[in-house]
Amino acid sequence: MAQLPALVDGVERLTDMMQAPPDAFVQARGIGKRFGALTALRDVDIDIRAGEVLALLGDNGAGKTTFVKVLAGAHVPSDGTLRIGGDTVRFASPRDAADHGVATIYQELALSENLKVAENIFLGHELVRPVLGVPFLDRAAMRARVRVLLGELDAHIPDIEAPVGSLSGGQRQAVAIARALNLDARLIIMDEPTAALAVAETRKVLNLTRRLAESGRAVVIVSHNIADVFEVADRMIVFRRGRKIAERKRAETDPDEIVALITGAHPDARVADQP
Amino acid sequence: MDDQSGVGRDLTLAAACVAAVFLFALLSPAFGTAGNAATVLRNGYELWLIALGMTLLMAMGAIDVSVGAVMGVTAILTGQALLADLPLGVVMLVGPAAGAMLGLCAGAVVVWGRIPAIVATLGLFGVFRMLIFLVLGGQWLSGLPADLTRVVDWRAAGVPAGLLIVALAYGAAWVFLRRTTYGPHLLAIGFDEDRARLMGLAVTRVRLATFAASGALCGLAGVFYIAIYRNVSMTIGADIALEAVAAVILGGTPIFGGRISLVGTVLGVLLLRILQNGLLLIGVPSLWQTVVTGALLLGVLSAEVVLRRARTGAA
Ligand SMILES: Nc1ncnc2c1ncn2[C@@H]1O[C@H](COP(=O)(O)OP(=O)(O)O)[C@@H](O)[C@H]1O
Ligand SMILES: [Mg+2]
Numbered sequence: 001m002a003q004l005p006a007l008v009d010g011v012e013r014l015t016d017m018m019q020a021p022p023d024a025f026v027q028a029r030g031i032g033k034r035f036g037a038l039t040a041l042r043d044v045d046i047d048i049r050a051g052e053v054l055a056l057l058g059d060n061g062a063g064k065t066t067f068v069k070v071l072a073g074a075h076v077p078s079d080g081t082l083r084i085g086g087d088t089v090r091f092a093s094p095r096d097a098a099d100h101g102v103a104t105i106y107q108e109l110a111l112s113e114n115l116k117v118a119e120n121i122f123l124g125h126e127l128v129r130p131v132l133g134v135p136f137l138d139r140a141a142m143r144a145r146v147r148v149l150l151g152e153l154d155a156h157i158p159d160i161e162a163p164v165g166s167l168s169g170g171q172r173q174a175v176a177i178a179r180a181l182n183l184d185a186r187l188i189i190m191d192e193p194t195a196a197l198a199v200a201e202t203r204k205v206l207n208l209t210r211r212l213a214e215s216g217r218a219v220v221i222v223s224h225n226i227a228d229v230f231e232v233a234d235r236m237i238v239f240r241r242g243r244k245i246a247e248r249k250r251a252e253t254d255p256d257e258i259v260a261l262i263t264g265a266h267p268d269a270r271v272a273d274q275p
Numbered sequence: 276m277d278d279q280s281g282v283g284r285d286l287t288l289a290a291a292c293v294a295a296v297f298l299f300a301l302l303s304p305a306f307g308t309a310g311n312a313a314t315v316l317r318n319g320y321e322l323w324l325i326a327l328g329m330t331l332l333m334a335m336g337a338i339d340v341s342v343g344a345v346m347g348v349t350a351i352l353t354g355q356a357l358l359a360d361l362p363l364g365v366v367m368l369v370g371p372a373a374g375a376m377l378g379l380c381a382g383a384v385v386v387w388g389r390i391p392a393i394v395a396t397l398g399l400f401g402v403f404r405m406l407i408f409l410v411l412g413g414q415w416l417s418g419l420p421a422d423l424t425r426v427v428d429w430r431a432a433g434v435p436a437g438l439l440i441v442a443l444a445y446g447a448a449w450v451f452l453r454r455t456t457y458g459p460h461l462l463a464i465g466f467d468e469d470r471a472r473l474m475g476l477a478v479t480r481v482r483l484a485t486f487a488a489s490g491a492l493c494g495l496a497g498v499f500y501i502a503i504y505r506n507v508s509m510t511i512g513a514d515i516a517l518e519a520v521a522a523v524i525l526g527g528t529p530i531f532g533g534r535i536s537l538v539g540t541v542l543g544v545l546l547l548r549i550l551q552n553g554l555l556l557i558g559v560p561s562l563w564q565t566v567v568t569g570a571l572l573l574g575v576l577s578a579e580v581v582l583r584r585a586r587t588g589a590a
Contacts, residue, residue, distance in 0.1 A: 074473060095475040106473060112463040114533040119459045124475040126456045135456045 025050045025085060025218045026071065026187060032079030033066050033242075040066040042242045044080070048187065053209060053219045055229040057262055058239030064222045067239070068189050071220070072104035073097030085186070095124070103185030105193060110176035113165030117157060118146045120164050121179045149178040153208060170201025177208055188212055189220045194228055206232050226255045238262055240272035281536050284527040288542035292549055299553030306556050316438055317503065319548045320427075321346065321496040323441045323541065326519040327448055328378075328489025330540045333523050335485055336465040336532030337392040339381055342493045342519060343512025344403030349374045349497030350507050351407065353423075354416045357501065363422055370494035370501075377403065378490015382483040400516075408509065416507040423502035437499060444492065445537055452535065461485065465532025514565050521572040522547055547571070 024047035033041040041063045048054050056064045069075040070082070073091030082089050084100050091097045094104070111120045127142050128135040146160055155174035157167065164175060173193055180188045190209065194202040209232050213219045223229050229236060230250065238246040238261040246261045246268050260266035264273065300307035325342050332339055339345075349370040356366045377399075384395040427437040452458035460481050463471040472478045500511065524530060525546065526539025550571075551564045 072473075093475075094473050095477070098475045104473070110474075112459075112466045112470060112474070114462055114466045115459055123459055123463055123471075124477075126459070128456060134451075136454055137456065 023050075023086070024048060027083040028067075028071070028080065029083075030080035031067065031070060031077050031082070033063075033070060033075055034078045040242050041070070041077070044239075044242075044244045046237060046244065048218045048220060050186065050218045051213055051216050052234045053213045053221060053232050055233035055236045056220060056222045056239060057224075057226075057229060057236055057258060059262055062239035063242040064239050065191055066242075068104065068191050068220065068222060071097070071187070071189060072102055074104075098125075098183055098185075101184065101186035102189070103180035103183050103187070104189040104191070105173070105176040105180060106191050110179075111164045111172060114163055116163055117160040117167075117175055118142050120175055121146055121149065121182055123179075125183060145182065146178070149181055150174065152181070153178055168201065169197045170204055173197070173201070173205045174208070177205075177212070181212075185217065187218045187220070189222075191222045192224065193221065194223065194225060202228065226258060229258075230255060238269075240264065240269055243272045245269050245272050281527050281534070281539065285536070285538050285542060288525065288539065288546060292542060292546050295546065295549045295553060299549070299556065303553070303556040306553055311552070311556075313435070315545075315548050315552045317428075317435070318552065319544050320437050320441055320499045320503070322515060322518055322522065322544045322548065324444060324492045324496040324499065325515055326522045326540050326544050327444055327537070328492035329519040330523050330526070330528050330535060330537060331448070331461065331485050332392070332489050333520075333528050333530060334465045334532055334535035335461050335482065336468065337385065337482070337485070338520065338530075339378070339396045339486065339489055340393060340516045340520075341377075341381060341396040341400035341403055342489070343515040344400050344407065345374055345377045345490055345493040345512075346497045346500060346515065347407045347507065347511040348377065348403050348410075349494040350500045350511060351410055351416055351497075353498050353501045354419050354507055357419055357422065363426065366423065367426075367498055370497040371491040372494065374494020374497065375487045375491040378493065379483060379487045381490065382486025385486070386479050386482050407511070411507065411509060413509070415509075417505070419501060419505040421505065423498065424505065427499060427502040437502070440495075444495070445541065449537055452537070457481070457484075458535075462533055462535065465534070467533075514568070517565065517572075518544075518547055518568055521568050524572060525575055 026046070026048035028044060028046045028048075031041055031044040031046075032039070044063075044067060046067075056067065058064050066075060070077045073094045073096045076090070076092070082091075084102065087100075089096075089100055091100070097104070112123060115123065122142055126135070127138040127145070129138050130136065143160065150157055150160070153174050155171065155178070157171050157174065164172060167175065177188070193205050193209070197205060206228060209219055209221060213234070221229070221233065234250055236248050236250065236253065236258060237244055238258065240261070246266070248258070257266065261269055263269075296307075305311060325346065329339065329342065352373050353366060353370045356369045361369075381392075381396050381399050384390060384399065385392045388395060427435065427440075429436045431439065452461070460471070460476050463474065463476060464478055464481055468478060501507070522543035523540050525543035526541070527536040528534060528539060547568060550567055554563060554567065555561055
């Protein structure tokens with residue numbers, strides 16, 4: 001009879017394995033990141049699935065952006081492994097990550113505001129017709145593609161020749177998302193996409209976020225806004241002091257619990273408060 | 276890339292050039308002659324070439340203050356190639372090739388040394404100056420044959436070959452900026468280097484290539500220098516970095532990068548050379564030339580600060 005707990009445990013694990021979708025697009029395991037003496041991430045395990053919006057929450061400095069930058073190839077993790085689409089990857093640069101289908105839209109840093117809409121959407125991935133190795137721009141093809149992309153997003157940008165700096169916050173997000181779509185990204189990461197937006201524009205970006213997931217892409221959204229998160233996210237992960245302290249399906253939690261986790265009032269948050 | 280304010284700036288500069296021409300023509304009978312007009316243009320060759328490279332660098336948020344010394348080193352090499360009786364085609368390539376190497380050195384120090392461009396190139400300026408001193412040993416390089424002079428002054432349908440070469444250089448730059456991936460990449464780096472990297476651009480490659488291109492243009496300026504003056508003194512290129520930076524800023528390419536105006540640089544150089552020539556002809560000592568350049572630079576920069584304050588204050 002002493003074996004019973006072990007048996008129950010075993011059966012539980014077996015059923016867990018059968019229930020868990022087999023192929024999370026991203027499998028991050030034991031991810032750690034140190035900046036000198038500061039530990040920004042510690043032993044983080046996260047699965048990100050295609051067709052799902054995953055929200056990352058946490059107080060300022062909790063490590064959300066750092067984790068996102070590891071996924072995006074902007075930081076090399078100090079520990080842990082990253083599997084994307086079944087391959088173990090070690091990104092040396094954002095370009096590497098983009099080549100693996102990861103597109104990131106950073107908090108206020110997504111675009112070059114001095115350049116035109118089309119130039120931003122294609123920056124670094126221009127359609128070219130090389131002549132003697134010189135990458136000449138195929139401007140007509142790019143303009144046509146920009147119209148299709150913006151049309152798909154139902155984004156109203158009257159003048160695609162305008163510099164991005166002259167657009168509204170929501171229009172800029174649409175351009176950034178069009179850029180991600182154009183890269184044929186399979187994982188789209190948005191760090192605080194609605195932080196600087198008016199209410200109507202926030203609605204639009206949230207709708208877009210859902211549509212991206214429904215089209216079969218994996219979507220990660222970092223946000224401080226609990227209402228926004230509950231509107232779009234299928235799953236939520238809470239960070240505290242560089243650790244992942246909780247993971248909840250939307251149906252199994254409520255805003256109060258998430259807030260308690262973020263602020264540290266929830267018992268589960270205490271793991272992060274030990275040295 | 277050239278926005279509305281850029282066009283306005285070009286018109287202002289063009290108007291300033293025209294006004295200066297009229298003023299000097301009134302003050303000095305020697306100014307308004309065809310021969311003097313040709314001289315003004317001929318005096319502009321080196322500065323146009325060096326300022327073109329400087330425009331690219333500044334649009335990228337960089338700068339190179341060693342350009343005068345690079346012109347000096349490459350002029351000496353060109354002079355020695357000329358004295359060694361090498362084929363003229365080879366003589367003309369020595370300068371740009373050596374200049375590209377020196378520019379690449381500057382780029383490497385800036386990119387991999389993580390040293391701000393102005394500091395790194397100031398250091399290199401000292402090193403290259405020392406090279407010039409060691410090679411010349413306090414003497415002048417002089418008595419050079421006129422082979423290159425004949426090339427630069429050869430006229431096709433009345434247009435001097437030197438001016439054609441300068442125009443070709445600007446034309447090529449325009450094509451690269453507007454018709455290839457180089458333009459948007461350069462300006463994205465100039466706007467925000469880290470952001471450009473996050474967006475997946477090959478930032479290091481573009482920066483090195485731009486430093487090398489600027490160096491090659493300085494080398495071509497060295498070839499022109501030999502063609503026009505047929506000697507090299509210790510002080511070669513002492514003021515040309517200041518003049519180039521002044522011309523670029525006058526032309527509307529901002530010192531912090533992210534925007535570019537080739538037309539502005541062309542006009543900025545023209546204005547500087549008209550003023551220098553005109554002031555000389557009305558009897559102002561040439562010592563005042565750098566004062567005029569510096570004053571123009573300060574004037575434009577402070578006007579911009581005032582305008583920006585007025586604009587943000589009104590918004
Ligand atoms: N490049 C960096 N160098 C040093 N420390 C960093 C760097 N980036 C982030 N940090 C630190 O790592 C911690 C986590 O930051 P971040 O991931 O930006 O948090 P969040 O996005 O959750 O607000 C913070 O203490 C922050 O100061
Ligand atoms: Mg953050």
